[in-house]
Amino acid sequence: MVKKRKAGVNQKSAQNVEEQTHLRNRDSISVFLERSYKVYNRVEFIETDPIFFPSSYSGNKEYVAFVSALFAYGRVNLIKDFLIRFFDYYGNDPNNNLVQESSSVYYRFQTSKDIFNLYGMITEIYEKYGSIEGAFLSFSDELEEALKRFVLYCREFGRKRLLDRGFFQLFPDPESSGLKRFRMFLRWMIRKDEIDFGLWKNFDRKDLIYPIDTHILRFADKNGIVSNETNSLKNALKITEFFRGINSSDPLKYDFTITRLGMINNCKFKKDYNCEFCAHVINCPFC
Template sequence: MKSDKKTLESAYKKYNRPEYLSTDPLEFVHFYPELPDREIVALLAASLAYGRVALIRRSISLVLDILGPRPAEFLAACSDSDLPNLFEGFCHRFCKADHLAALFRAVKRLNQEYGSLEQAYAQGVSPDHEHVMPSMAAFYDLMIKAGLEGAGHLVPDPSKGSACKRMNLFLRWIVREDDVDPGGWTCVHPRQLIVPMDVHMGRICRSLKLTGRKQNDLKTALEASRAFGRICPEDPVRYDFALTRISMAEPELFM
């Protein structure tokens, strides 16, 4: 497969379609039309997006059944001391009830202080930033101050140099808006987004000659994002969903 704009646009038109959402945790985000609920569900779904798809979907469903149809209202009415008991017995690989409780404690407090997760995130945003890493780091610091300590691996510390794949996935979902990504946030411009880099996307990007790096770290994610940015300057992660779907449907293209 080539990495020119014509080929990537062809893949986008074929695979960036709602009917492929059943293979992605992003599908759950589409069930919540109100932005206060959607941003919470997106953060949850992205945070749990590791492991087998069937297990990811099961775990997200279990949590959403507890949070109910209006997660933002549910968390606002829930005391901090109640949170660990709500998810008692929950286990998603390394994630346990206490991790979820810490995540939602931080979410609840940020909503109380700033009015929404978007307004909290916006505190670290600048149009002069090349990409979202500075704002992501500022958001992480706010979450720590709001009680994230104890959430373990669910929200990564951007200062440690990892690709922060799941946070970049969350931002793609909540910032971009098309047939697949529901969007909602306006504080970040799509041109600042970073490709959600993992082993799978690293293999795709190397096959497309978008990076020569072997590690699937932050440097590789930035290198690939800049390469995509030369093809689509205003929306470098435009092809992310389509490429992951095509790699499953036509893996021979990336051999």
């Protein structure tokens, strides 16, 4: 019994030390990220990000952004090739009244039938609600609840039409998934700066949850924010809470910046052999 009690005390003490270290690290990370934000949060870097597509295409930007976000998985060249085929056939506006699927418009796990039904669902949303933001608002004025109900709406659309798993892969279970692609889309729509569009006016950026990709997860794991690199809702909430401690009104401010550090500088967010070649090595909190 004594040993167990002692172990519990030691564990609590270790947790307190970890929390204090975590707070000190957050201060140094905040300074570093603000400096990096001024370097990377510029349009010249969007070619390495899925936001390149809605930034480049004309037409209904919300619609183009939604489709681009849904298919933002896999190799960049394959995504680009698919989106070109998609928008060439289905158009840059969700009101083209197409009635026939194209056998050449498919992507990885999504068949041409999945794509055709996806387009049909999107046009239905625009007909019923006027926009995707309108659909969200019809479900709830609280962003998380609106997102959950929107994804369930999409999943129900697929179930009613007996669609295959390729369609549902685009709409993961909102109760457990981090919903990375949806959260990326929401960042584009709700935040406003040189990168993000800020088209939606009825939701607040402070309520956004992190879209956790490989680089965000690595950052969080190496800095003790999460204990694994799983794209789960639990991890997304932990990461967002950390950044709310830095900027409570705009927790996703550094999302684009962190992913550029990973993609452009090959940053591992810890001391690594790449550090000596990095332009940010001076005063870097990770080295």
